[in-house]
Amino acid sequence: MSSITPTGLREAGAAGEGGKAPRQPGRVSLGGVSLNLRSSGIYIAFALIIVLFSVLTDGALLQPQNISNIIVQNSYVLILAIGMILIIIAGHIDLSVGSVVAVTGALAAVLMVNMGWPWPLALLATLVAGALIGAWQGYWIAYFGIPAFIVTLAGMLLFRALTLTVLGNQGIGPFPDQVRTLANGFTDGYLGNIGLGPLGGADLFSLLIGIVAIAGMVAAQWRTRSARKGYGQAVEPMALFVLKMAAGAAIILFLVVQLARFKNLPWVLVLLAILVLGYSLMANRTVFGRQIYAIGGNLQAAIMSGVKVKSVVFWIFVNMGVLSAIAGIIFAGRLDQAGPTAGNSFELDAIAAAFIGGAAVQGGVGKVVGAITGGLIMAVINNGMSLIGSPSERVMLVKGAVLLAAVAFDVWTKRRAGAAGR
Numbered sequence: 001m002s003s004i005t006p007t008g009l010r011e012a013g014a015a016g017e018g019g020k021a022p023r024q025p026g027r028v029s030l031g032g033v034s035l036n037l038r039s040s041g042i043y044i045a046f047a048l049i050i051v052l053f054s055v056l057t058d059g060a061l062l063q064p065q066n067i068s069n070i071i072v073q074n075s076y077v078l079i080l081a082i083g084m085i086l087i088i089i090a091g092h093i094d095l096s097v098g099s100v101v102a103v104t105g106a107l108a109a110v111l112m113v114n115m116g117w118p119w120p121l122a123l124l125a126t127l128v129a130g131a132l133i134g135a136w137q138g139y140w141i142a143y144f145g146i147p148a149f150i151v152t153l154a155g156m157l158l159f160r161a162l163t164l165t166v167l168g169n170q171g172i173g174p175f176p177d178q179v180r181t182l183a184n185g186f187t188d189g190y191l192g193n194i195g196l197g198p199l200g201g202a203d204l205f206s207l208l209i210g211i212v213a214i215a216g217m218v219a220a221q222w223r224t225r226s227a228r229k230g231y232g233q234a235v236e237p238m239a240l241f242v243l244k245m246a247a248g249a250a251i252i253l254f255l256v257v258q259l260a261r262f263k264n265l266p267w268v269l270v271l272l273a274i275l276v277l278g279y280s281l282m283a284n285r286t287v288f289g290r291q292i293y294a295i296g297g298n299l300q301a302a303i304m305s306g307v308k309v310k311s312v313v314f315w316i317f318v319n320m321g322v323l324s325a326i327a328g329i330i331f332a333g334r335l336d337q338a339g340p341t342a343g344n345s346f347e348l349d350a351i352a353a354a355f356i357g358g359a360a361v362q363g364g365v366g367k368v369v370g371a372i373t374g375g376l377i378m379a380v381i382n383n384g385m386s387l388i389g390s391p392s393e394r395v396m397l398v399k400g401a402v403l404l405a406a407v408a409f410d411v412w413t414k415r416r417a418g419a420a421g422r
Contacts, residue, residue, distance in 0.1 A: 041409070042358050042370055060387050061380070072184060072334070075268040076327035077100065080350035080371055081357070082220065082279050085262035085371035086316050088354050089283075091296040091363030093359030094317070096137065096155030096416065097350055098323045100253040101343035102163040104130050104328035105145035109172035109338035112179070119176045129327050133159065134321020138314040156347070159397035164340050173337025183333030186263040202260035210256030213273075214249045221245060229378075243372050266271065268330060272372075275323075280368045292316065296363025351377060352399070356406040377402065 055060045060066060068354050079102075080097050089220075102127050111122035140151045192202040221241070228235050235241075259265055283289035291312050294302040305307055327346070332338040347406060357374025359366035385395045 009237070010140060011079065016375050020348050022265075032046055033387075040355070042373055042377075042406075046373055046380075047334075049377060049380055049384075051153060053380060055385045057384060061384055062258065064258040066387075067258050068262050068266060069402055070376075070383050071269050071272075071380050072266050074267075074375060074382075075183075075272060076331045076334075077346060077349045078272055078329040078351065078375045079275065079323055079330065080346060081353035081371040082275055082368055083316075083320040084350040085354045085357065085366045085368055086174055086279070086283065086292055086358055087123060087148070087320055087361045087364055088351070089296045089366045090292050090316055092313065092316075093351065094137075094148065094152045094320050096152040096159060097347060098343035098346035098348075099156045099159035099163065100130065100133055100321060100324035101168070101346055102338075102340070103133075103159045103329040104325040105332035105338040105342050106163050106166045106172070106340075108294070108332060110166060110330050112175070112176060113172050123179075123329060126329060130321040130323075130325025130328070131146065131189065131318050132245045132321070133324070134318040135314070137321070138317030142310040142313040150365070163342075165194065165321075167338065167340045171335075171337035171339040173332075173335075175333050176338055179329065179333040180336055182267050182271070183330045185267050187265045187267065189264060206260035206264050210253055210260075214252050215254075217248055217252070218245050238335045239369060261347060271326075271330075276368055276372055283368055283404065288315075293364055296365075298364070332410075348374070352403045355410075356403060358406075358410075360410055 050061070064197075080101070084094060084097065086325065107129055108122055108126040110123060111117040112119055117125070137148075137151050137155050140146045141148045172240060187203075187206065189203045189205060191208070221244075225235050225241060256265075257270075283292065291302065291307045294305070294307055294310055299309065328343070331342055335342075352365065353375035354371045355361070355374070356377055357366070357370035357372070359371070381398055381402065382395060
């Protein structure tokens with residue numbers, strides 16, 4: 001019997017009777033160019049939201065300091081969204097991440113402030129604790145067979161209770177300077193400033209980092225396009241490819257220039273860039289990443305193809321625990337203390353970021369970059385409505401409507417594809 005890979009199963013499953021592939025959900029053709037609305041629509045929506053709030057705030061949204069604030073103030077939710085998208089792709093959910101953020105932040109504070117541990121050792125111990133929390137929940141889900149919703153709902157209560165037990169009704173702080181710098185600090189101006197005419201001066205080192213990022217993006221996309229052509233797969237016209245690269249380069253350059261004009265690159269942005277790059281490569285280029293998609297796309301097919309489903313599910317929850325610990329450290333460092341209410345509703349923000357970013361309700365679909373984009377959409381809505389003086393209840397209303405619209409679009413595209421295939 002020939003072996004069947006998860007990727008092969010997904011490709012084979014895409015073909016209907018007679019070898020004809022059904023219409024892909026959410027894909028439309030514009031001028032002969034095929035556009036997947038599920039994967040591209042989120043970026044179009046993000047651009048429109050930015051334009052809208054830029055007009056409503058008279059340009060205040062895109063000011064250097066405000067862009068920096070958006071990144072720093074929402075970094076912990078974006079970190080959680082990276083882990084959450086992998087869990088949702090596999091067909092599960094994690095409701096405990098907010099409480100894990102709180103308990104790991106409390107642990108870091110106790111170790112560094114109360115017990116006087118060196119900050120590198122305390123951070124390492126906190127990450128190990130996050131991994132153990134993820135392993136605890138992953139065991140009950142993967143090996144004992146309890147649904148993730150129930151296990152993580154119990155974890156949300158357990159770890160919040162543990163946080164209150166450790167902290168009581170008071171916070172612990174202040175944190176060492178190095179931890180505060182990681183959460184709130186900026187890179188140094190290693191090469192000095194360079195004049196940008198009417199824009200004033202900007203940090204040269206930050207600008208060079210932006211240029212390197214643009215070169216890396218173009219090289220990666222060109223390599224992907226060449227690989228697809230080599231396998232005989234359809235690729236977009238060269239003109240469209242160049243346009244996409246130019247648009248991406250313009251966005252990155254604008255962002256870097258604005259940050260370089262303020263206080264250079266936030267350290268949390270550097271951390272986020274490393275995490276996004278690493279997890280994107282893992283999800284798209286490794287066997288483990290393909291297995292996550294296979295489990296969420298078709299569990300029985302994944303089992304038949306030899307995927308160790310229990311092991312994969314266990315490790316994605318361990319990973320979620322580690323990322324929650326990182327977010328807990330960042331959040332506590334930003335506030336300069338660990339508090340008993342830390343992490344409230346973070347799980348809802350992370351889940352919303354994943355679904356707004358293109359994750360499918362049934363699993364099997366989603367991208368790390370999409371989850372980050374979904375998180376940034378929520379952040380821009382929060383920030384933009386705050387700048388125009390909207391009350392908190394209106395902000396919640398808009399965020400809820402955006403989440404509902406994203407999930408409704410996912411369900412609609414599936415039904416449309418199903419009707420076309422019949």
